[in-house]
Amino acid sequence: MASRKAVVTLPTDTQILITREFDAPKHLVYKAFTTPELIKRWWSGDRGEVTSAEVDLRVGGRWRYVMRAKEGFEVAFHGEYREIVANERIVSTEVFEGMPDAEEAAVVNTNTFTETNGRTTLSILAQHTSRAIRDAVIDSGMEIGMQEQMDHLEQVAVSLG
Amino acid sequence: MARAATTADAFNAVAEPRRRQILDILAGGERPVNDIVAQLGLAQPLVSKHLRVLREVGLVDRRDVGRQRLYRLVGHPLKPIHDWVKSYEQSWSVRFDRLDGVLEELKEDDKGDGNG
Numbered sequence: 001m002a003s004r005k006a007v008v009t010l011p012t013d014t015q016i017l018i019t020r021e022f023d024a025p026k027h028l029v030y031k032a033f034t035t036p037e038l039i040k041r042w043w044s045g046d047r048g049e050v051t052s053a054e055v056d057l058r059v060g061g062r063w064r065y066v067m068r069a070k071e072g073f074e075v076a077f078h079g080e081y082r083e084i085v086a087n088e089r090i091v092s093t094e095v096f097e098g099m100p101d102a103e104e105a106a107v108v109n110t111n112t113f114t115e116t117n118g119r120t121t122l123s124i125l126a127q128h129t130s131r132a133i134r135d136a137v138i139d140s141g142m143e144i145g146m147q148e149q150m151d152h153l154e155q156v157a158v159s160l161g
Numbered sequence: 162m163a164r165a166a167t168t169a170d171a172f173n174a175v176a177e178p179r180r181r182q183i184l185d186i187l188a189g190g191e192r193p194v195n196d197i198v199a200q201l202g203l204a205q206p207l208v209s210k211h212l213r214v215l216r217e218v219g220l221v222d223r224r225d226v227g228r229q230r231l232y233r234l235v236g237h238p239l240k241p242i243h244d245w246v247k248s249y250e251q252s253w254s255v256r257f258d259r260l261d262g263v264l265e266e267l268k269e270d271d272k273g274d275g276n277g
Contacts, residue, residue: 004261006253008246013176016249020257024264028271032263042259045252135172 014134016126026115029122030087033111039065059084063092079106088113094126105133170218171238179203180211187221187234194230 006020022029032038036053044050048069055063064078076097083091090111095102108127113120128134174180179201186192186200198208212232215221219238224231 004257006250006257008250008253010172010176010246012178013173018249018253020253022257022261022264024268028264028267029260031267032260038263038267041263042256045255045259047252131173131176 011125013131014128016128016134018124018126020122022120022122023118024120025118026113026120027087029120030113033090043067057081057084079109082108105129105136107133171220172242174214174218174220175239175242177211177214179207180215183208183211183215184220184234187232191231191233194232197232 004021004023006018009017009019011017032042034055034057036055039053039055040050043053043065044067048067048071050065051068051074052064052066054065055061057063059081061081062078063081064076066074066076068074078095078097079093081090081092083089090109092109092111094107094109095105099105106129110123110125110127112123112125114123115121175184182201183197186197194205194208194212197212198205201208212221212223216223219235221232222235223233
């Protein structure tokens, strides 16, 4: 049984690569990735609730997801599909709407679905336009990570009290 | 912003594949510079340049013993990177665990469709 853990690597100084194996054939992973009602069920993880997921799955079509965080604020991401090979590959841009100069900081994500013996390896390669932007993403990620640790700490503290 | 700048530097230093190779070599212990050059199969000036970058962000340290210049790995600047990767992996793992749940249902639906 291969690891079910997400693995993150930094292949070059403008890229972040995430890989994860799923116990399902690739057409189902692809479906869960591209169907609004299904995206709503997993995309926000434990950070909040996906309140809107729009998917216009064709080259040049747009997508937009809105999440309401547990803390109450909303964050939104959108982008455009650049390449679609059903059940195999999706290349799309991603813009975090809260960022200054958001459009220039667009990330190009290449999602690849590879099936072996009924199991699917998903890889998400995030290509940033510059090293500075990749670093900004990492820095903001670290802040969020720290915030989550704080939240966990708070929960522990509350449960102890 | 001092923290962010330092972090970015260490990230950038590690993002270069040759520098990662150097760190891998030094992970095995202190090495003379000639060893590193030989293992990488690169020109000495290029290796020296990479070692200088790594030294500037504090990822390697050096000392001279007789006529030999020895380099060693200094691990602690790597910690912010390690921590970030861990926390990023963690947030994706939570999403993917949920996706696992969705996929289990889709597999059931698929079976149903296939059989009847």
